Amino acid sequence: MKPTIAIREPVVDDALDQAEAKLTPEQIEKVINEVIDKETGGRLWTYVNTCIHCGLCSEACHWFLSNDRDVSFAPVTKIKDTLWVMLKNKGKVDAAFIKRCSQIAHTECNACRRCGMYCPFGIDIAYMILVVRRICAKLEMVPLYLQDTVHSHAATMNQMWVKPDEWIDTLQWQEEEAQGYVPSARLPLEKEGAEIMYSVIGPEPKFLAQLLGNITVIMKVAGCDWTMPATAGWDNSNMAMYSGDFEVMARVERLHHETAQRLKVKKIVMGECGHAFRGAEYDGPTWMGWMKPPIPIVHAIAFYYDLLVSGRIKIAKKVEGPVTSQYPCNVIRNAGLGSKLQYIMNEVCENFVDLIPNDRHAFCCNAGGGTINCGPPWKKIRVQSAKLQSENFKRTGAHTIVTPCHNCHSGVEDIVDKYKLGMHVKFFSELLIEAMEIPEDLQP
Amino acid sequence: MYEFVSGPLVWIAFIIFIGGSLYRIYYMLAGSKKEKVVFPHMSLEHSVASLVHWVIPFNNQSMRKRPIFTIISFAFHICLIFTPIFLLGHMILLDESLNISWWTLPEGVADWMAIIVIAGCIFFLYRRLTDPVVKNVTDASDYLLLAITALPFITGFIAYHQLFAYKTILIVHILAGELMLIAIPFTRLSHMLFFVFTRSYFGSEQGHVKHSKDW
Ligand code: HEM
Ligand code: HEM
Ligand code: SF4
Ligand code: SF4
Numbered sequence A: 001m002k003p004t005i006a007i008r009e010p011v012v013d014d015a016l017d018q019a020e021a022k023l024t025p026e027q028i029e030k031v032i033n034e035v036i037d038k039e040t041g042g043r044l045w046t047y048v049n050t051c052i053h054c055g056l057c058s059e060a061c062h063w064f065l066s067n068d069r070d071v072s073f074a075p076v077t078k079i080k081d082t083l084w085v086m087l088k089n090k091g092k093v094d095a096a097f098i099k100r101c102s103q104i105a106h107t108e109c110n111a112c113r114r115c116g117m118y119c120p121f122g123i124d125i126a127y128m129i130l131v132v133r134r135i136c137a138k139l140e141m142v143p144l145y146l147q148d149t150v151h152s153h154a155a156t157m158n159q160m161w162v163k164p165d166e167w168i169d170t171l172q173w174q175e176e177e178a179q180g181y182v183p184s185a186r187l188p189l190e191k192e193g194a195e196i197m198y199s200v201i202g203p204e205p206k207f208l209a210q211l212l213g214n215i216t217v218i219m220k221v222a223g224c225d226w227t228m229p230a231t232a233g234w235d236n237s238n239m240a241m242y243s244g245d246f247e248v249m250a251r252v253e254r255l256h257h258e259t260a261q262r263l264k265v266k267k268i269v270m271g272e273c274g275h276a277f278r279g280a281e282y283d284g285p286t287w288m289g290w291m292k293p294p295i296p297i298v299h300a301i302a303f304y305y306d307l308l309v310s311g312r313i314k315i316a317k318k319v320e321g322p323v324t325s326q327y328p329c330n331v332i333r334n335a336g337l338g339s340k341l342q343y344i345m346n347e348v349c350e351n352f353v354d355l356i357p358n359d360r361h362a363f364c365c366n367a368g369g370g371t372i373n374c375g376p377p378w379k380k381i382r383v384q385s386a387k388l389q390s391e392n393f394k395r396t397g398a399h400t401i402v403t404p405c406h407n408c409h410s411g412v413e414d415i416v417d418k419y420k421l422g423m424h425v426k427f428f429s430e431l432l433i434e435a436m437e438i439p440e441d442l443q444p
Numbered sequence B: 001m002y003e004f005v006s007g008p009l010v011w012i013a014f015i016i017f018i019g020g021s022l023y024r025i026y027y028m029l030a031g032s033k034k035e036k037v038v039f040p041h042m043s044l045e046h047s048v049a050s051l052v053h054w055v056i057p058f059n060n061q062s063m064r065k066r067p068i069f070t071i072i073s074f075a076f077h078i079c080l081i082f083t084p085i086f087l088l089g090h091m092i093l094l095d096e097s098l099n100i101s102w103w104t105l106p107e108g109v110a111d112w113m114a115i116i117v118i119a120g121c122i123f124f125l126y127r128r129l130t131d132p133v134v135k136n137v138t139d140a141s142d143y144l145l146l147a148i149t150a151l152p153f154i155t156g157f158i159a160y161h162q163l164f165a166y167k168t169i170l171i172v173h174i175l176a177g178e179l180m181l182i183a184i185p186f187t188r189l190s191h192m193l194f195f196v197f198t199r200s201y202f203g204s205e206q207g208h209v210k211h212s213k214d215w
Helices: A014-022 A025-039 A042-050 A056-060 A062-066 A075-088 A095-107 A125-138 A144-156 A164-181 A203-207 A210-222 A246-262 A274-288 A300-309 A338-348 A376-384 A387-396 A406-418 A428-435 B002-006 B008-034 B044-055 B061-065 B067-085 B088-098 B107-130 B132-136 B140-160 B166-186 B188-209
Strands: A196-199 A267-270 A297-299 A319-325 A349-352 A400-402 A424-426
Touching: A014 A095, A014 A144, A025 A075, A025 A095, A025 A125, A042 A075, A042 A125, A042 B008, A042 B188, A056 A062, A056 A075, A056 B061, A062 A387, A075 A095, A075 A125, A075 B132, A095 A125, A095 A376, A144 A246, A144 A376, A164 A203, A164 A210, A196 A210, A196 A246, A203 A210, A210 A428, A246 A267, A246 A274, A267 A274, A267 A300, A274 A297, A274 A406, A297 A300, A300 A338, A300 A428, A319 A338, A319 A387, A319 A428, A338 A349, A338 A428, A376 A406, A387 A406, A400 A428, A406 A424, A424 A428, B002 B008, B002 B166, B008 B166, B008 B188, B044 B188, B061 B067, B067 B107, B067 B140, B107 B132, B107 B140, B140 B166, B140 B188, B166 B188
Parallel strands: A196 A267, A267 A297, A319 A349, A319 A400, A400 A424
Antiparallel strands: none
16 A cells, blocks of 8 residues: 655644654554553454445545545545554554654544544544554654643643642632622632532633633522532643543543542533543543543533523523534534534524534534644644635624634634634633623622 | 365355354454443444444435445445345255255346446446545555455356356356355455444444434
């Protein structure tokens, strides 16, 4: 089989370049065979021995479709250029090859699992991409910016090097902000036995603190018994899951779940983030052999849905004009919350203009799966490869795109910026704060 | 020669086909057991749901997006599987040696079904040579699989019509059929064995574990 011709602009990523310089063929061979023998089994073997090389999966992938059907971006090509070669050569490949594997697996695939839904056999390419990432991570071949977030997780147990006092300060500040809307609002820390532990991702206290204020208002209006931890374990994000460093991934997930257990809550509600849900609900627990999270995890979409359906929050004034929504892969295609998202959009917006394709068939924002965390060196190709989704947004004619996921939020902002869509990008809680009724007894 | 090829060798081919298939399925299941997540994720309900959506034509997005491919693929596979099982020529041999038989296809129909399979192989070959994605992931093994699949149908067709050298062609045909049977467990033609399992797993993971769907 001839190697794929892949034409890319050169990208300087110091971490990849350094890893390439120091890796030896013996290390590479050992790690590949270790991962294949000890960490994979029937799935990988069956996938590789079943794939009939039909290329039907290519039709699913936004990288392929956005780059004028460049074959080097097709899902099956991504496996051909990585695992097929490793398996055929029994791990005897060079450092330049591993570097290219990282480029493919970390920066050119969102592990969005759309292609699995288009392969007639249901071959899960995204799973295989994660196996490639695992091999790369064990060889320290991980893009610099992504690795930095993993270091942050390992050192601070949050993604953004947030210090313990900064965390508590931010929460207190946002409690005060919330009291501007609803004077009796509280952001209860460390309340043992509360019904809900609310957790967020590292970037919320760092860059988007107002979201913490929003949830404080929403929780008060809905009359929820909730709490947030004052200790590490508050961050539900997990970039180690995406780099392939599953040891750190497991530490992060374990601490998150143990914190909820320490607070003796009945459930964890998490902010609007897709990958965090995936890590806490699926990738973390399965790696640790738990099968199911010990305490149920509720994503913001499902939480808002419950609040709206049960009438605990009411809409006073729907958002005007056409509004559309991104469907975050990790909570829609991979968690089935599509119809709940549609419900809350219709409840809160006067004119919800749906995407085509929508629900579980909607395309990835192209920021997910850790690709946006690979940082500025890889931004150009990432945003260029979101062309298809930019056209889908444009067709809706919406003034605002709702993104109930942090990765989507940043990714869609990049899309709006690059393709000059002139649309606002908002979290659902931001719409809710505008539209929700604040009962008279709670008003200032 | 003919006696050997149409007698003991048929037995050998079937034993290898069935034994090999069982072994490969066992190997797959053993490997899956090693992965602690596979069996706990399986669910009968979602496996069946997935299969229903993927063995019925146009019952999923992927097939609806490619109508021509879907029609050809289904016609090809249906003819591929049903022709040899319900072929009069095969039944006569079976009846003579084991004294069992079942319903057979009218000969004219079987003839057309063989042509559909051959045409399907030509279509797949054409895609392999022209579609850039498929071409890029094609190697000698893919051509070999197409040849192994087409050969029993081409030779069977020639033998049935007694176009030339009947006796030789018939021997070649039987050898080609036996080769195909033997190849199924040990090449990627094993997709026939694994289809049910890969679909069931993905369907279960999407449905049972992730509360979504895979079609
Ligand atoms: C394994 C041993 C096999 C034996 C002993 C065998 C034997 C025969 C015989 C005796 C004929 C009839 C020729 C005639 O009418 O004069 C025939 C025809 C045919 N066989 Fe087989 N066959 C075998 C395997 C297969 C397999 C595996 C396939 C396909 C998957 C196949 C497909 C056909 C076809 C398509 C025809 C001709 C149908 C037509 O055009 O009417 N055979 N075979
Ligand atoms: C019930 C059993 C089988 C199932 C469910 C099945 C399913 C599939 C699927 C899903 C594909 C992918 C492309 C497409 O949709 O056409 C395929 C391709 C193919 N299958 Fe099967 N198959 C089965 C049995 C067989 C058998 C017994 C053979 C031959 C011995 C075979 C030969 C092929 C060939 C030659 C291709 C096309 C490869 C290419 O693109 O070059 N299949 N099959
Ligand atoms: S998982 Fe998503 S991004 Fe990756 S190859 Fe499949 S469709 Fe493309
Ligand atoms: S659609 Fe499935 S079988 Fe076909 S090339 Fe892609 S992964 Fe392989």
